Amino acid sequence: MGVECLFAFVLGTVIGSFLNVCIYRIPKGKSIVYPPSFCPSCKRPIKWYDNVPVVSYILLKGKCRHCKSPIPLRYPIVELLTGATTAAVTCKFGPTFDTLYYLVLIYYLIVVAFIDLDTMEVPVKLSYFALLAGLFLSIPASIKFVDSMLGASFGAGVILFIIETYYVFTGKEGMGYGDANIMAVIGAFLGWKKVLLTLFFASLTGAVLGVTLMALRKSSKEQPLPFGPFLAAGALATLLAGDKLLNWYLHLLRG
Known part of the structure; x- marks a missing residue:
């Protein structure tokens, strides 16, 4: 069960990255699918290696690689929260529907x-x-x-x-x-x-x-x-x- 919970946490952080897109775009009436992730300040697309949940935020020191605009702290918080809750639910209910x-x-x-x-x-x-x-x-x-x-x-x-x-x-x-x-x-x-x-x-x-x-x-x-x-x-x-x-x-x- 420990391995399952760890996997659930990692998968949850990835899902949390997508939830951040939803949180940003839904109030604006924008598509949550297209275009791919981009910096709201300079509008440049975010490369996959700059979009790794939590890790990229730390490596980039909370700033856009290109324009150096600050990335809101909400992004890693949502990723960690989604990872933690995904692991908690998985550990409680196991591999079930x-x-x-x-x-x-x-x-x-x-x-x-x-x-x-x-x-x-x-x-x-x-x-x-x-x-x-x-x-x-x-x-x-x-x-x-x-x-x-x-x-x-x-x-x-x-x-x-x-x-x-x-x-x-x-x-x-x-x-x-x-x-x-x-x-x-x-x-x-x-x-x-x-x-x-x-x-x-x-x-x-x-x-x-x-x-x-x-x-x-x-x-x-x-x-x-x-x-x-x-x-x-x-x-x-x-x-x-x-x-x-x-x-x-x-x-x-x-x-």
């Missing part, structure tokens, strides 16, 4: 989380296709199709309820409707039982970061924070540890 199934969710979440960080928007079309993938691929996966359907409905419904309730009592918009799209996708992949657990983890991490930023005076109560990255973190925590936490909680209820 479930591994492929949940990796589709993970890669979607990484893309929308970083797009949300950059633009405060969630790509609707990407969420729509991810939702369809979650529903139809649930048939050969271990999750039941009915559970996937209920999860998508419940996930979106909870967020929409929060949005409308917050607006009624404050007259302001809180969470965005894009968050409902993300939660629908998460519910489709994880099922309705894990929707609330995902929201719990997301709210906890969001609250901790928000309080920390305000304590450091790098943020204010009026400054909005994109919730997509927290939903992604909550879904990842639920996917990797949700079953154990649910079983522990149910055990406590039963005495």
Whole structure:
């Protein structure tokens, strides 16, 4: 299993390089396939030896080989994150269809989380296709199709309820409707039982970061924070540890 996980990590970093392309191009409405990778500053194509995940960033010292423009730190972060999560899911589920199934969710979440960080928007079309993938691929996966359907409905419904309730009592918009799209996708992949657990983890991490930023005076109560990255973190925590936490909680209820 150790070799499989190492291979999954390396493969994940390569996929992470492609996810960086998606994060950059999807908000701009550009093709994620053509043209090949290029420097956004000088527009020169990036050679394969300058496009090796993480390694090339280190060797180039975070700068374009030609124009010396800085390469955003996000690129190696996304590559390492994708590699680590790919390895974690592979180690947990092994060589099964479930591994492929949940990796589709993970890669979607990484893309929308970083797009949300950059633009405060969630790509609707990407969420729509991810939702369809979650529903139809649930048939050969271990999750039941009915559970996937209920999860998508419940996930979106909870967020929409929060949005409308917050607006009624404050007259302001809180969470965005894009968050409902993300939660629908998460519910489709994880099922309705894990929707609330995902929201719990997301709210906890969001609250901790928000309080920390305000304590450091790098943020204010009026400054909005994109919730997509927290939903992604909550879904990842639920996917990797949700079953154990649910079983522990149910055990406590039963005495």
